[in-house]
Amino acid sequence: MISNNRLTELEYQANFADIHPPFETRDAAAVEANRCLFCYDAPCIKSCPTSINIPKFIKQITTDNIKGSAHTIFVSNIMGAGCSKVCPVEKLCEGSCVYNLMHEEPINIAKLQRYSTEAAMANNWQLFSRKESNGKKVAIIGAGPAGLSCAHVLSREGTDVTIYEKEALGGGLMTYGIAAYKVTPEFCKAEVDYITSIGGIDIKYNQALGKDVSLKQLTEQYDAVYIAIGVGEARQLDIPGEDLAGVEDAISYIYHLRTSDYKEMPVGDRVAVIGLGMTAIDAATQAKRLGAKDVTIVYRRTYDEKPCTDVELDIAKLDGCQVEWLAAPKEIIGENGKVKQLVCSRMKLGEPDASGRKSPVDTGETFTLDVDMVIKAAGQMPFSELVNTEGLKNNYGKISVENKTVTNINKVFAGGDCVNGGKEVVDAVQAGKDGAAEILKFLGV
Incomplete structure (x- = not known):
């Protein structure tokens, strides 16, 4: 049953609280910053698409030069504060930290970046001066x-x-x-x-x-x-039943969640999410946090080909989301114009496609999930x-x-x-x- 206002105000607040809390004290940030080896020709810089000088900004934190640290970040990435919260750092800067080679926890670069940039925003430090107008x-x-x-x-x-x-x-x-x-x-x-x-x-x-x-x-x-x-534009599934009530695309669903009060967001009891990218994970975890009893992610390949990171998948699993591997949506069955079941094809992996990942091939077998909501997250166009x-x-x-x-x-x-x-x-x-x-x-x- 799709309804809303399932949880108390406190439950909504807890479920949608900051998933990566910041350093609470200057000392905590300094201790982490002092773990950095300040590598020459640092691999973390090379793996950052904006080439932030990571060892430099961390070194500035160790000397309590937070303003300088924020400037080092912002000169390369003016959205350094936001990126410290949403970047898949496990496959970028932190993933290339030399500590990984020593089987130790990498430097918590994102958290340190957040520490400096949020201080700059909170204090409204103006770290750049605008040149005189050039008339263009x-x-x-x-x-x-x-x-x-x-x-x-x-x-x-x-x-x-x-x-x-x-x-x-x-x-x-x-x-x-x-x-x-x-x-x-x-x-x-x-x-x-x-x-x-x-x-x-x-x-x-x-x-x-x-x-x-x-x-x-x-x-x-x-x-x-x-x-x-x-x-x-959300990619369509092109299967029967896609126009039934209770079928949503993840882009629209997250958009409405971001622009509405949580208690006004409708969510099903049993939700299926199609796809396993970052948007699919966000849709699945948020459906669970809005009060869905069961959330099943349907993905047509295996764990090895998944587009999301391990960290993202772990968030979904910790929230209680299930994953049906090697499964592709075939048909959505409804009753009185509303979603009732999702019929899926069992897949196997064939030859690699243009993306380099093995292609899913229909085995001819099917299985059925009882659902009252389907969220499509099969990519954007x-x-x-x-x-x-x-x-x-x-x-x-x-x-x-x-x-x-x-x-x-x-x-x-x-x-x-x-x-x-x-x-x-x-x-x-x-x-x-x-x-x-x-x-x-x-x-x-």
């Missing part, structure tokens, strides 16, 4: 990580930036697409405010490309345009129709670029998920930096 104007479409990162670099160089954002708040995926126990809406707003506090960045909300503004208009009004619209309408050269909706960011339209640049098809927040931040560098070169700044 740039429009950015999308106030997500790529757009904000690009805007900050441009503004530092004295370029005036106007961001057109389709939602009512900035932050993009951080604000609308990530589990609430990782980042709160309040934190996301504070991060956007902190980034724009440098000045020279004006965000116009509720302005969508293709609806409220067009590329043609913007290229006429501005010296350059940067597109950072992300991805957002680019905004194909939109980019085609605006005349952008693309590959199945992914905007085609040269030099990492130059599109086929004069004065128009692009980056982030709308180009790469969907990666991590930290990759989008780097894409924004690359875009800004190319735009400044183009403007002759």
